[in-house]
Amino acid sequence: MxxxxxxxxxxxxxxxxxxxxxxxxxxxxxxxxxxxxxxxKEETIQGLLGFGHGKKAPEDLKIFPVQRYVVSEPKATLLGYLVPLKDKGYALVTVDLAGKPLKAIPLKADAAKIADAGTRDAAVKEALPKDAKATYADTVYVANLGDKRLGYVVPGVTQGFKTFVNLMVSLNPDFTVTGIEITKSEEDPGLGDEIKRDYFKNQFKGKTLEILKTLKVVKEPLPTDYLVALDPSKSKATQDQIGQISEKHLKDDIYALTGATISSRAVTNGVKETVRKFVYRFGILADVMKQENVQAAF
Amino acid sequence: MNICRFAMKAAWVFLLLLVIASPVIAETAGSGAFKKDKEIEISFGIPVDESWAKNTNNFSVFEKPDPDIKVAVESVELDSRRVTAVLKFKESLNLSSEYVVEAKDVSSEGKVLGSREFFVKKGQFQILFGLLLAAMLIENFVFTKYLGLCIFFGVSQKKETAVGMGITFTLVMVLSAIISWALYTYVLRALHLDFLKIIVFIGTVAIFVQAVDTILRKVNPYLFKKLGVYLVLITTNCIILAVPLLNADRNYGAFESLIFGLGAGVGFAIAMFLMASVREKLELARVPATFKGLPIAFVVTGLFALAFLGFSGLSIF
Amino acid sequence: MNRNVTLLWNGLIPENPIFRLALSLCPAVAVTTSVKNGLYLGIAVIFVQVLSSCTVSIFKSLIHPRIRIPAYVIVIALWVSVIDMVLSAYDPHTYEKIELFIKLIVVFAIIISRLELFASKEPLVPSFFDGLGMGIGFTFGLCLVSAIREFFGLGQIFGQDIVDLKFLVMILPAGGFFVIGFVMATFNWIEYKITGKIPASGGGH
Amino acid sequence: MWTVSASLIPAMLLSIYVFGLRGLLITLVSMISCMAVEAISQKALGRPVSVSDGSAALTGILMAFVIPPGVPYWLPIVGAVAAIFINKELMGGLGFNIWNPALVGRALLMAAFPVYMTAAWIPPIDWSKSAVDVYISGGLDAVSTATPLQVLKQYGLSAFTQQFGNLSTVYQNFFIGIKPGCIGETSALLILAGGLFMMIRGIITWHIPVSTIATVAVLSWIFGGETWFSGQPLVHVLSGGLMLGAFYMATDYVTSPTQKAAQIVFGIGVGALTLLIRLKGGYPEGVAYSILLMNCLTPSLEEWFRPKRFALPKQAPVAATK
Structure with a gap:
């Protein structure tokens, strides 16, 4: 014992x-x-905006996250955007499903509170009526250089060959794609996994909203001169030459990866959808902020 | 032989439970179903008017996180009893996400009944079955996840021992997966003690194996004589710890954890059985002396892995 | 001092955990798709092995023989959790790829077997060197396998492109099994050339 | 073994007509490298060299027959090492291998060089046009194309008929062998003829081929269409490597069961897995993998179906020699 x-x-x-x-x-x-x-996360976003890899981000680069919530009230469903304000505060801008502005609710929170998912959700819930339920949907990033708009970074998700592919698209103020990044994927090595390679990702660079609308995936082999421009690290072409070649192929469709058409199509559709949704929503948000006179920080 | 019969019985009980539970698990009210990747089927329960149903404007369909972005409905087809409608879409739907179908002002025999909402997602049964198949074959723990190799090579010399080990392992696996899930969900996560995961899971497994050992010794000495040897080995098998860890990582629910454990166990048993039957044949072969034993076992496992590549990308639903 | 060097050498070649003792084979296939991953896991194992060996060696008089095994498991799990948290905090990039196997170090048979066979009987210093030797031997095994697989499978070493030919099967599970089988056979062959007899390769777990 | 190889000659000739000389060259490379690997590894392992029995040559021919015609010429050499050295000689030589060597070669190439193995298809030569050029260049500069099964899997039946003509034309062309595909699996007719020849000579029995093909036909009729019982069984039976697999690879007497009942189970398994992979799997074609998977079960099938009356203690499987 x-x-x-x-x-x-x-x-x-x-x-x-x-x-x-x-x-x-x-x-x-x-x-x-x-x-x-x-x-x-910050490095990925900065990299998409063209900084990183030896190019340091300038001091006045500011990246503002804008969170989207789906708010379900007993009678209606609405969207709420968490917008940083000029005077350091935050506001929850609610919009109905048709895009009509509802109201901007000021939020009692500081940057640290917003950065953490748990405290942020609590802050949003506090601002809303008691019977409303808010579910976090996604975050887009608005980048400013000083006071000038530099661009946007938008996350997206698409169904790949086996599992989901998470990606991020960066856009300039005219909504032209400036780059994409695959943040998470489990495609087959050597086949679908090549979507992470520069020569595939860079094909999206420079595609305008107009081109994106009709963008397809073609199974033709990638033109050799285009490859030079897509993978500049492997060639000695000058910046000018690369620019010329890229210009020439700007309106081309996306050339599918050999043996991985499904993954290529998945990424292309993902980028198209991501941009389409973002442009639609951001237009509405911008209008709403103007009407409601919300002084956003960006 | 007794073990086999016992295992068969256990397997039948499992299957039966699954079949009984499946309609219960799957939401029945206010739900629709994907028919193909471009079709959704919804059922109203009462006959609705054809003129109302044919008007695609009466339906608004969206993915749950994107209520503001509608998916265009191309056409609607009613069945002959006018109870179920099939919505057809131009673009393929994302079958792994949840859709909401809003039917505005449902009209039945000229009367307007108000709006109704339908939630459409892949059925729970399909998800569970897919998970089982994935853990068993597509992502077989031995051949594609490289887990449990020590036991796999150690015990697969004789078919009989391999089968015994496989069965014991599956039983312990399923039960410990469930216990670990409960502990993780109700204790660790509730108290924000995630970082104690490893220590708690290994402890759970060890205690559980010890308990089975003690109980079996008292209750069924015959079975203990057959299985007792393997029980000790099980604690050092990586799969037994990997499954709770993966369950926790992927936020699986109770049923998912159970099925994942079952799939992992059966997959391991299949691998052991195949390997044992091949090794029995190999013993008679003139394997080069430097390759005798483990090296050739590794090469054979590599060839198994090559054959199992055939299952990659398999999705039944 | 001499004995300590012998202990180190012992873990590296004569009792190499992977190729000679055939212990802890799972990570040897799973994480060896690139040298970086192999090296990382190896270093984590060195830490866990050394720290657990030292802990057990120091407190061995306090551990009741009947709860020996559970006590060892807790000690190992403790250090694994510590390494797990530290790596996830300071190098999330690499950690992401080998997360599961860092956690699974708990059940690596090599560690508990060293505690049982060595650290529970010997004083601190030899235990330290024994743990270090085993850990280094393990790391050596992982690096050897992963170098072969990364070079042939991706044409890279340490993430740097070397050749443009990719023999992709090498980074798939099948290739991992083949490589380990062949490396083990090579070890057997070398031993045969030196000692003149074929060793019975280790089994067990 | 040489008889089996001989029965493949008509299919080879048609392949030259369909793909140009390239197919022949790849087959030769594959055959010679398999024989060389066998000779070298037998020498190195100190065994009697048995290249002249023709089994390595047959493996080489069959492996070439199940890879696309557009692959580089060195590719079969890699496959030969896997097929002969790893899969056969390491296991103890002919009679002891568990898996069909040609298919192991193919599976390894598929895993190692997926780009070549999934995209190096070339369309049949259009003899009404630039026949001679293409013939000489071996179809080298021909653009790659998709195989019927790839089209069927990715785009569905309507796109399939759009590309290959209406179903009756398809059946006719596929039966004769005018379609893109692997080097030797194009012609159902000639493979059928070769298979019948082997059956008459008593080299194989009908059990495995018939049960395999019947299973694929029935299951594709049930599950292959938009709704149940509306599939096109002939499309599945005539496409891809089913005929070649059923007659030449599933019947390999080292890696398939010897009891008749076991053979039928084996065939049904191959057929069912093939269709499972074709309809629901990650690859458009599943014959190779399904045979490899059923090979895993062969030792067990052999044991389960061993006649009870003659139950003997476990004994060495007698190495089949011919």
């Missing part, structure tokens, strides 16, 4: 000691982990 007690005590002691150590390590590392995750 005495032995059993002894064993129990020592096992308990081991467990408690382990839990304490783990708790301490957790407390130390959790913040770093969150910060690093933020940093990765």
């Amino acid at each position: 005495k032995e059993i007690i002894k064993i129990t005590i020592s096992l308990t002691a081991i467990c408690v000691a382990a839990a304490l150590i783990l708790g301490a390590v957790f407390a130390k590392t959790e913040d770093v982990r969150k910060k690093n995750q933020e940093k990765i």
Whole structure:
């Protein structure tokens, strides 16, 4: 009996000691982990906007996240956009499904509160009527250089060959695609996985809204001169030459990856859908903010 | 032989439970179903007017997170009893997301009954079956996820032991997956103690195996004699820890966790059985001396993995 | 001092955990698609092995023999959780790819077997070197396999393009099994050339 | 073995007519490299060299027959190493391999060089036009095309008939063998003829081919269409490598069961898996993988169907020699 007690005590002691150590390590590392995750996201966004890879982002580059919520009230469903304001505050701009503005609700929150998903959801819920339910949908990023609009970065998702492909599209103020990035995918190595390669991603560069509308995927082989422009790191072509070639192929459809037509089509459709939805929504949001006289930070 | 019969019975009970549970799990009221990738079927429960139903403007369809962006309905077809309608779309739908169909002012025999909403997503049964198949064959834990190799190579020399191990393993796997799920959901996540995951899961598995060992020893000495040997080995199998970890990672629900565990266990048993039957044949072969034993077992496993590539990308629904 | 060097060498070649003891084979196939992943997991294993060996060696008099195994498991799980949290915080990029296997270090048979066979009987310093040797041997095994697979499968070493020919099967599971089978056979062959007899390759787990 | 190879000659000749000399050259490369790998590995392992029995040559021919005609010439050499060295000689030589060597070669190439193996299809030569050029260049500069099964899988039956003509033309062309596809699997007619020849000579029995093809036909009729029982069984039976697989690969007597009942189960398994992969899987064609998967089960099938009356203690499978 005495032995059993002894064993129990020592096992308990081991467990408690382990839990304490783990708790301490957790407390130390959790913040770093969150910060690093933020940093990765920021790097992706900056990279899409043309900074990174040796080109440092300028001081006055400002990136504003705009979160979208789907708000279901007992009678109607609406959309709520969480917009940063000029005077450091935040507002929840609600819009009905047809695009009519409803109201802008000021939010009691600061940047740190907004950055964390849990506290942000709570803040949004607080601002809304009691019987309303808000579900987070997505975040788009508006980038300014000083006071000038630099562009937008929009996340999207599409059904790939096996699993979802998460991507991000960057647009300039005219809604022309300036780049895409695949943030998460599990396509087959050597086939669908090539969607992560520059020579595929860069095909989307420069496609305007007009071109995107009718963009298709073709199974023709990629023209060799185009390849030079798409993968500049592997050739010695000058910036001018690359520009010329890109210009020439600007209106081309997307050339499918060899043996991976499905993945190529998935990404193309994903980009088209992402841009279409964003342009539609952002137009409405801009109108609403003008009408309601919301002074957004961007 | 007794083990096999026991396992068969257990398998039948499982299947039966699944069949009984499936309609319960699947939402029945106010739901629609995908027919093909461009069609949604909804059922009103009462005959509706054809003139109302044929008007595509009466339906608005959208993906749940995008209520402001409608999917254009191309045409609507009513069945002969005018109870179910099939909405046809120009563009293919995303079958893995949830759609909402709003039918405005449903009109039946000239009377307007008000609007109704239908939620359309892949059926729970289909999801579970897909998960089972994926864990068993498409992403077989041994051949494509490389887990449980130590036991796989260690115990697959004789077919009989391989089958015994496979069955014991599957049973323990399913039960420990469920227990771990409950612990994770109701204790760890509720108390924000996620970081204790590893220590708790390994502890759960160890305690559980010990408990099965003790109970079996008392209750059914015959079965214990057959399976007891493997019980000790199970604790050091990576699959048994990988399944709860993956369940937690992917936020699976109770049923999903159970099915995932079942699939992993059966997949492991299949792999063991195949490997054992091949190894029995190999023992008689003139394998080069430097390859005898583990090296050739690895090469054979590689060839199995090559054959199992045939299942890649398989989706029944 | 001499003994410590022997212990190190012992883990590297004569009792290499992967090729000679055939322990902890799962990660050897799973994470070895690139040298970087292999190296990372190897380093994580070195840490866990050394820290657990030292912990057990220090506290061995306090651990009751009847709860030996559960106590070891808790010690290992503790250090694995620590490494897991630290890696996920400081290098999320690489961590993402080998996350599952970092967590699974808990069940790597190599670690608990060293605790049972060595650290529970020996003082701190030899335990440290034994753990270090085993860890380095493990890392060496992972790096060897992953270098072969990355070079032939992707034409890269450490993420740098070397050749343009990709023999993709090498980074698939099938290729991993083939490579380990062939490397093991090569070890057997070398031993045969040196000692004149074919070793019975290790089994178990 | 040489008899089996000989029965493939008509199919080879048609392949030259359809794809130009390229198909022949690849077949030769494949055949020679398989024989070379066998000779070298047998020498290295200290076994008697048995290249002259023709089994390696047959493996080479069959492996070339199931790869696209547009692949580079060195590709079959890689396949030969997998098929002969890894799959056969390491396991103890002929009679001990578990998997069909030609298909292991193909599966390995598919995993290693997916781009070549899924995109190197070339259309049949149009003899009314620039026949001679294409003939000499071996169809090298011909654009790649999609195989019937790829079109069927990705775009459906209407696109299929649009590209290959209405169903009766399709049946006619596919039966004779005028269609894009792997080097030797184009002609159902000539493979059927070769298969019948082997049956008459007693090299194979009808059980596996008939059960395989019948299963595919019935299941594709049930599940292959938009609704149930509306599929086009002939499209599935005549497309892809089903005929070649059923007659030449599934019947390999080292890797398939010897009992009649087991053979029928084996055939049904191959047929069902083929259709499963074709309709629901990640690949347009599933014959190769389904045979490999059923090969895994062969030792067990052999045991389950062993006649009870003659039940003997476990013994070595007798290496079949011819």
